[in-house]
Amino acid sequence: MARPRTFDEAQVLRAVRDQFWNKGYAATSMDDLMQATGLGKGSLYGAFGDKHQLFLKVFDAYCVSSVESVKKTLEGPDAGALERLRQYLLGVATASASPTNRRGCLLARGTSELAAQDGQVADRALETLRGLEVAFVRCLEQARAQGDLAPQADPKRLGAMLLGVHRGLEAVGKAGMDEATLRGMVETAFESLPAAPKRRR
Amino acid sequence: MARPRTFDEAQVLRAVRDQFWNKGYAATSMDDLMQATGLGKGSLYGAFGDKHQLFLKVFDAYCVSSVESVKKTLEGPDAGALERLRQYLLGVATASASPTNRRGCLLARGTSELAAQDGQVADRALETLRGLEVAFVRCLEQARAQGDLAPQADPKRLGAMLLGVHRGLEAVGKAGMDEATLRGMVETAFESLPAAPKRRR
DNA sequence: AAAGTTATTGACCGCTCGGTCCACCATTCT
DNA sequence: AGAATGGTGGACCGAGCGGTCAATAACTTT
Numbered sequence: 001m002a003r004p005r006t007f008d009e010a011q012v013l014r015a016v017r018d019q020f021w022n023k024g025y026a027a028t029s030m031d032d033l034m035q036a037t038g039l040g041k042g043s044l045y046g047a048f049g050d051k052h053q054l055f056l057k058v059f060d061a062y063c064v065s066s067v068e069s070v071k072k073t074l075e076g077p078d079a080g081a082l083e084r085l086r087q088y089l090l091g092v093a094t095a096s097a098s099p100t101n102r103r104g105c106l107l108a109r110g111t112s113e114l115a116a117q118d119g120q121v122a123d124r125a126l127e128t129l130r131g132l133e134v135a136f137v138r139c140l141e142q143a144r145a146q147g148d149l150a151p152q153a154d155p156k157r158l159g160a161m162l163l164g165v166h167r168g169l170e171a172v173g174k175a176g177m178d179e180a181t182l183r184g185m186v187e188t189a190f191e192s193l194p195a196a197p198k199r200r201r
Numbered sequence: 202m203a204r205p206r207t208f209d210e211a212q213v214l215r216a217v218r219d220q221f222w223n224k225g226y227a228a229t230s231m232d233d234l235m236q237a238t239g240l241g242k243g244s245l246y247g248a249f250g251d252k253h254q255l256f257l258k259v260f261d262a263y264c265v266s267s268v269e270s271v272k273k274t275l276e277g278p279d280a281g282a283l284e285r286l287r288q289y290l291l292g293v294a295t296a297s298a299s300p301t302n303r304r305g306c307l308l309a310r311g312t313s314e315l316a317a318q319d320g321q322v323a324d325r326a327l328e329t330l331r332g333l334e335v336a337f338v339r340c341l342e343q344a345r346a347q348g349d350l351a352p353q354a355d356p357k358r359l360g361a362m363l364l365g366v367h368r369g370l371e372a373v374g375k376a377g378m379d380e381a382t383l384r385g386m387v388e389t390a391f392e393s394l395p396a397a398p399k400r401r402r
Numbered sequence: 403a404a405a406g407t408t409a410t411t412g413a414c415c416g417c418t419c420g421g422t423c424c425a426c427c428a429t430t431c432t
Numbered sequence: 433a434g435a436a437t438g439g440t441g442g443a444c445c446g447a448g449c450g451g452t453c454a455a456t457a458a459c460t461t462t
Binding site: 022023024026027102103104108109111112113115116117122123125126128129154157158160161163164165166167168169170171172174175176177181182184185187188189192193194 | 223224225227228303304305309310312313314316317318323324326327329330355358359361362364365366367368369370371372373375376377378382383385386388389390393394395
């Protein structure tokens with residue numbers, strides 16, 4: 001009963017997300033967003049509200065899809081669960097060290113810039129971290145069930161610790177630390193996990 | 202042979218640092234800095250240059266003093282080296298989780314906001330991380346010498362891994378993760394370090 | 403005391419900021 | 433066809449931005 005939108009919402013939000021991702025919240029202007037999306041100011045404000053709402057929207061989507069993606073990557077049969085987690089973290093290490101990935105992770109960037117002063121961002125960030133933690137813990141529980149982790153190992157605590165390493169990779173990678181060091185962090189963390197007692201073969 | 206300055210440079214730089222620390226680089230205006238320092242614009246520009254130089258100056262100082270402080274905290278006799286490092290990281294965990302420490306760490310904030318686009322910041326950040334790593338590694342070498350770490354333990358790799366955990370604490374704390382979880386990360390990381398074989402007593 | 407030098411202040415600059423508003427347009431309903 | 437509805441683009445707003453500058457003040461040297 002009225003004029004339909006001429007833009008693809010998902011595509012616009014992706015462009016907005018990339019701007020915030022590349023430049024940060026404060027350093028991104030509405031003009032930047034207009035240019036990135038090709039939309040006029042009126043459309044942007046009419047469709048999504050102000051800058052802050054726009055950021056929240058894309059931040060939210062990023063968080064949700066991050067957790068989803070990790071869960072999908074880590075879920076699978078018990079067999080190989082530990083190796084799946086290890087490979088995932090090695091991938092994060094490589095990605096974090098890659099010069100083509102200088103912008104790092106939007107969750108990290110948004111949290112660092114805004115969480116202290118913006119409860120909504122902090123809440124979303126915390127929820128996301130907990131989501132990642134849960135995914136890790138589940139994977140470690142599988143690994144224990146499958147015998148790759150000692151029976152007395154505590155997946156909850158180990159999962160939290162690996163979450164710490166995960167976020168550390170992100171932070172250290174942004175400073176330009178080399179890939180070998182980052183991958184070494186993951187390998188070292190995994191080497192020191194409580195292995196299952198060796199069975200005779 | 203000229204009019205002397207009426208302000209204390211160290212004090213002014215501390216005020217500037219706190220502003221950047223609390224609000225971030227882009228979100229801090231020169232007016233904020235004028236108000237925080239009590240200086241006029243001309244004095245600020247005359248004494249320190251523009252906003253970017255000012256940031257670099259305080260960022261640099263922060264980095265230097267951070268590494269110094271950690272080295273001082275961790276140095277000591279071989280005896281108790283491992284426990285010193287553990288206590289230090291537990292302190293970081295508690296501090297990172299503290300609601301009175303919402304601003305987190307300036308190194309993390311500055312790196313996250315600027316490193317991708319500002320080589321000077323990235324360089325300084327990387328150097329700082331390496332400094333922390335070295336301090337950790339030395340401490341672990343002491344621990345091994347003293348027998349708290351297995352002889353085959355590799356302090357270099359373990360130090361890097363703990364640096365990852367360290368930066369992870371920072372990042373996770375900023376999202377508001379609870380203190381128990383953060384301290385748990387440290388404890389878990391230390392529990393899984395390769396302990397020295399038990400000797401009969 | 404006069405000259406020389408530097409610090410200080412705040413008015414001022416052009417520009418960009420986030421946000422509003424409105425004339426105009428494309429579509430659907432009657 | 434005409435009215436109603438809501439999307440679109442961009443002119444426009446006041447405020448704030450980073451940065452400059454010139455008048456003035458405070459000190460040292462001669």
